[in-house]
Amino acid sequence: QKEVEQDPGPLSVPEGAIVSLNCTYSNSAFQYFMWYRQYSRKGPELLMYTYSSGNKEDGRFTAQVDKSSKYISLFIRDSQPSDSATYLCAILPYQGAQKLVFGQGTRLTINP
Amino acid sequence: NAGVTQTPKFQVLKTGQSMTLQCAQDMNHEYMSWYRQDPGMGLRLIHYSVGAGITDQGEVPNGYNVSRSTTEDFPLRLLSAAPSQTSVYFCASSRERKDTEAFFGQGTRLTVV
Numbered sequence: 001q002k003e004v005e006q007d008p009g010p011l012s013v014p015e016g017a018i019v020s021l022n023c024t025y026s027n028s029a030f031q032y033f034m035w036y037r038q039y040s041r042k043g044p045e046l047l048m049y050t051y052s053s054g055n056k057e058d059g060r061f062t063a064q065v066d067k068s069s070k071y072i073s074l075f076i077r078d079s080q081p082s083d084s085a086t087y088l089c090a091i092l093p094y095q096g097a098q099k100l101v102f103g104q105g106t107r108l109t110i111n112p
Numbered sequence: 113n114a115g116v117t118q119t120p121k122f123q124v125l126k127t128g129q130s131m132t133l134q135c136a137q138d139m140n141h142e143y144m145s146w147y148r149q150d151p152g153m154g155l156r157l158i159h160y161s162v163g164a165g166i167t168d169q170g171e172v173p174n175g176y177n178v179s180r181s182t183t184e185d186f187p188l189r190l191l192s193a194a195p196s197q198t199s200v201y202f203c204a205s206s207r208e209r210k211d212t213e214a215f216f217g218q219g220t221r222l223t224v225v
Contacts, residue, residue, distance in 0.1 A: 008152055032212050043116070043202050043216030044155070088154060092212055099145065099170060100214060104154040 001026050004091050006103030015112050019076040023089035023103045026070070032092035033065050035074045038105065039085045047087075048074070079110045114138050118203050118217035125193040125224045133188040133220050135203030143206040144186040145214070148172065148199040155202065161186055193224045 006023040013019055021035075032051055036044035048063045050056045050072075056063045062075040072089055089103040119134045137144065145160035157170030161180040175197060177189040186205075190197060200221050204214040 006154070034212050041219070043204075043218055044214075045216070046213045049212045099157050099160060100212075101157075102147075102155040104152055 003027065003030075003093075003101045004089060004103045006089050006106055008104045008106060010107040010109065012109040012111060013079060015079060015081060015110055017079050017110075019074075019079050019083070019108060019110075021074040021076075021087050021089075021106050021108070023072045024070055025072065025091055027093070028067060028070060030091045030093050033063070033072045034090040034092070034100070035061075035063055036088040036090060036102075037085045038088060044088055081110045081112050084109045116203055116205055116215050116217040118201075118220050120220060121218065122221050123223070125190070125222065127193060127195060127224060129190075129193050131190050131193065133190075133201055133203075133222075135186045135188065135217060136184050137186075137203075137205040137215070138184065139205060139207070139215065140183060141205035141215070142183070142208050143211070144180065145170070145204050146176070146178065146186070146188045147202045147204065148197075149202060149219075150199050158188065158201075190222075195224045198222060198224045 004025045034049040035047045037047045038044040050063050053065050053067045060077045064073040086105045086107045088105040090100045116137045142163050146158040147155040156172050159178040161167045167178050200219050202219050203217045206214045
């Protein structure tokens with residue numbers, strides 16, 4: 001079983017819609033959860049991270065972790081065409097872990 | 113402050129050829145890593161380094177070699193290119209290994225024919 005799984009999409013929604021992106025992970029001991037955004041032909045950039053459980057909000061973006069179901073989500077409110085990108089979830093098993101583990105990435109298109 | 117710089121941006125190799133992908137960072141980061149990105153597979157770790165002189169294998173190390181002689185540079189060598197190594201390669205660096213934020217280069221698109 002992969003440590004983190006993500007639906008690759010693609011996902012296409014109209015401008016202004018609420019977008020929900022999701023990942024599942026395998027080990028309940030994982031503590032650090034990240035969302036990276038990757039524009040076409042660019043490297044990924046960190047969008048948000050959360051530690052342990054709960055929600056974290058940054059403008060139109062909300063990251064949510066449900067440790068009981070081992071599920072992480074990214075919500076985008078009032079989506080804009082500039083949000084069109086591939087979104088990758090990632091986990092760092094614990095602070096001091098050697099490596100980030102990435103999901104497959106979901107390609108998102110916001111249609112004007 | 114350039115961040116993470118990868119060269120070349122594009123490369124076409126013939127099967128059996130060798131080459132080195134260059135990666136340099138100017139942020140004095142301890143931790144550097146190489147990933148490959150393939151459709152439907154996400155980013156997979158090839159090799160990583162926690163400091164100058166220290167390297168270790170990631171998830172998919174076969175066919176690749178690395179060294180870390182300075183803090184700034186972390187080249188990736190393809191020993192004998194194969195079509196299965198056609199991919200987009202990303203170098204990344206972090207201030208230290210426990211950081212949740214990795215800074216990525218722009219990528220190298222490699223085609224092996």
